[in-house]
Amino acid sequence: MTIAIVTGATSGMGSEMIKTIIRAGEDFDEIWILGRRKNRLEAYEKAFPDTSFRLLALDLSTREDRERFRILLEDVKPEISLFVHAAGFGIMGRIDEIPDREQEEMAEVNVTACISLTGSVLPYMKRGGRMIYFASSAAFLPQPGFAVYAASKAFVLSYVRALRAENRDRALKITAVCPGAVKTEFLLRAAGNRTLPFYKKLVMADPAAVVKKAWRDNRRNREISVYGIPMKAFRLAAKILPHHCFLAFMGRHSG
Numbered sequence: 001m002t003i004a005i006v007t008g009a010t011s012g013m014g015s016e017m018i019k020t021i022i023r024a025g026e027d028f029d030e031i032w033i034l035g036r037r038k039n040r041l042e043a044y045e046k047a048f049p050d051t052s053f054r055l056l057a058l059d060l061s062t063r064e065d066r067e068r069f070r071i072l073l074e075d076v077k078p079e080i081s082l083f084v085h086a087a088g089f090g091i092m093g094r095i096d097e098i099p100d101r102e103q104e105e106m107a108e109v110n111v112t113a114c115i116s117l118t119g120s121v122l123p124y125m126k127r128g129g130r131m132i133y134f135a136s137s138a139a140f141l142p143q144p145g146f147a148v149y150a151a152s153k154a155f156v157l158s159y160v161r162a163l164r165a166e167n168r169d170r171a172l173k174i175t176a177v178c179p180g181a182v183k184t185e186f187l188l189r190a191a192g193n194r195t196l197p198f199y200k201k202l203v204m205a206d207p208a209a210v211v212k213k214a215w216r217d218n219r220r221n222r223e224i225s226v227y228g229i230p231m232k233a234f235r236l237a238a239k240i241l242p243h244h245c246f247l248a249f250m251g252r253h254s255g
């Protein structure tokens, strides 16, 4: 059985990915879709009656559910032709303001689940298969007022680049997607009752456009997908300028 797997399927860019996969018309026996909100997973079956979905209502912040996913793969032993890992969340605020438990949960979903799910899917990835991971432009430098999130996405970017290098002989196409702010539910949870920093509002992107570029970049086997000129410029600046210049500025406009 050949399958595609999409985490973060219940909203935003994961949801756009599912629509893109279906539009592309590739031949999967099943698309496995993962998220906590079961009603949203079920909605795909109604919206796309010709597609076979396997609904995985799992909470990736828990070891039990990550283990359920691993055991399911061991039982079914599918051939995975596409793995999209879009599950993730962020919470804005100073380190000393956000409850420790919420910061740990961010690390569990953004970092631990990335490690665990990759370890689970890798043995079943088809030669030449595709893997798309959502990191963030927050990976390019530390962010005061978004510290754990930015650090978690720096992890994802570094991890994915190493994964790609380790799996060259399997011809896997592996891409880290690094958008700036994107108009999805992510921002509601991230900002809570705070106002977004003005520079994030300035560069706000459309999720369908980000996903379209990510899909194309992964097909071309690009290591990193960055949508839009402002974020490309930001990435370049973060490479060539000392980070303390940004940190002084961002520190004043966050928190």
Ligand SMILES: NC(=O)c1ccc[n+]([C@@H]2O[C@H](COP(=O)([O-])OP(=O)(O)OC[C@H]3O[C@@H](n4cnc5c(N)ncnc54)[C@H](OP(=O)(O)O)[C@@H]3O)[C@@H](O)[C@H]2O)c1
Pocket (backbone or CB within 6 Å): 007, 008, 009, 010, 011, 012, 013, 014, 034, 035, 036, 037, 058, 059, 060, 061, 085, 086, 087, 088, 089, 090, 109, 134, 135, 136, 137, 178, 179, 180, 181, 182, 183, 184, 185, 186, 187
């Ligand atoms: N939007 C942005 O500004 C932005 C910018 C850069 C990078 N990103 C990254 O892009 C990815 C997709 O974000 P998005 O903008 O599409 O956000 P979104 O609309 O909020 O979607 C996030 C997805 O992650 C899932 N998720 C969150 N916690 C989970 C958990 N404990 N267990 C299982 N699934 C969980 C959610 O599903 P349930 O709630 O149903 O579990 C949802 O499907 C994330 O990794 C995010 O960090 C977003």
